[in-house]
Amino acid sequence: MTTRPPTPNAPAWIETLRWNDDGLIPAVVQDSTTGAVLMFAWMNREALVRSLATGQTHFYSRSRQALWHKGATSGHVQEIIELRVDCDADVLLVRVRQHGGACHEGYTSCFFRKLDGDRLIVDADRRFDPASVYL
Amino acid sequence: MTTRPPTPNAPAWIETLRWNDDGLIPAVVQDSTTGAVLMFAWMNREALVRSLATGQTHFYSRSRQALWHKGATSGHVQEIIELRVDCDADVLLVRVRQHGGACHEGYTSCFFRKLDGDRLIVDADRRFDPASVYL
Numbered sequence: 001m002t003t004r005p006p007t008p009n010a011p012a013w014i015e016t017l018r019w020n021d022d023g024l025i026p027a028v029v030q031d032s033t034t035g036a037v038l039m040f041a042w043m044n045r046e047a048l049v050r051s052l053a054t055g056q057t058h059f060y061s062r063s064r065q066a067l068w069h070k071g072a073t074s075g076h077v078q079e080i081i082e083l084r085v086d087c088d089a090d091v092l093l094v095r096v097r098q099h100g101g102a103c104h105e106g107y108t109s110c111f112f113r114k115l116d117g118d119r120l121i122v123d124a125d126r127r128f129d130p131a132s133v134y135l
Numbered sequence: 136m137t138t139r140p141p142t143p144n145a146p147a148w149i150e151t152l153r154w155n156d157d158g159l160i161p162a163v164v165q166d167s168t169t170g171a172v173l174m175f176a177w178m179n180r181e182a183l184v185r186s187l188a189t190g191q192t193h194f195y196s197r198s199r200q201a202l203w204h205k206g207a208t209s210g211h212v213q214e215i216i217e218l219r220v221d222c223d224a225d226v227l228l229v230r231v232r233q234h235g236g237a238c239h240e241g242y243t244s245c246f247f248r249k250l251d252g253d254r255l256i257v258d259a260d261r262r263f264d265p266a267s268v269y270l
Contacts, residue, residue, distance in 0.1 A: 011253040011254075012253070012254075013250070013253065013254055013255050016255075026161060026175060028163050028172055028175060030172055034170075035169075035170025035171075036170075037163055037165055037172065037228050039221070040161060040163060040221065040226040082249055082250070083249065083250040084246040084248060084249045084250070085246065085248050085249075085250070085255055086174070086175065086245040086246050086248075087238050087239065087240050087242075087245045087247070088245075091175040091245070091246075093172050093246040103222050104222065105222050107222075110221040110222045110223075110226070111219040111220065111221050111226075111228045112222070113219060113220050113221075114217055114218065114219045114220075115148070115217070115218040115219070115220070118146040118147070118148065119146075119147075119148055120148050120151075120220055
């Protein structure tokens with residue numbers, strides 16, 4: 001765990017979070033209406049501060065090494081309804097109102113496959129065509 | 136992402152998972168009845184294989200560097216009802232029937248605190264006394 005200097009104007013509770021060695025914290029995103037777990041992503045401190053400031057989820061993309069405003073391209077933004085912190089202060093649970101679908105493959109949730117015996121099956125319907133959203 | 140030799144007798148779908156450089160995959164645990172997100176932990180391949188074989192969650196403790204059968208000490212085991220995999224095959228969603236509470240601090244869920252203005256507040260009741268469970 002790394003110790004970092006406080007971010008100016010960040011609320012004190014953010015300083016109690018335990019970021020990993022890369023300065024990231026896992027964020028589980030849940031639909032606040034249906035309870036469906038929509039996706040899992042990482043936030044750095046800036047992503048969290050921006051999420052709080054805008055009321056919409058921002059994450060940190062480890063592959064692109066860049067801040068990422070969820071829905072900026074697709075319009076499928078997530079309005080933050082509630083933010084929760086786990087016992088060890090090293091995981092966030094973000095309860096949201098999801099616009100469109102959370103998954104870039106066109107599904108409401110990224111968890112559209114389930115284990116059925118010894119294989120994975122898709123048991124959800126696509127709610128949008130990815131090709132028409134991500135041009 | 137690391138490539139590892141197949142585990143004997145492991146179903147083929149496990150080989151499609153993308154483990155991180157430490158051979159771990161994040162697991163979000165959700166109550167299959169209430170939809171509450173209970174906890175977040177990591178699995179290595181052995182934890183996943185044991186979870187599937189026993190029908191109860193097993194994780195890998197990074198701090199203790201050891202396999203961990205959830206509820207082995209407390210009796211608060213998690214029966215696996217459904218296992219889901221995300222679009223990128225690098226996160227698991229484990230839907231369970233939770234016995235007792237998932238959180239070692241005595242709460243049903245580890246996410247017993249929520250952001251209220253600029254501070255975190257506890258908005259859940261303890262369902263057991265940790266001191267009486269973890270002797």
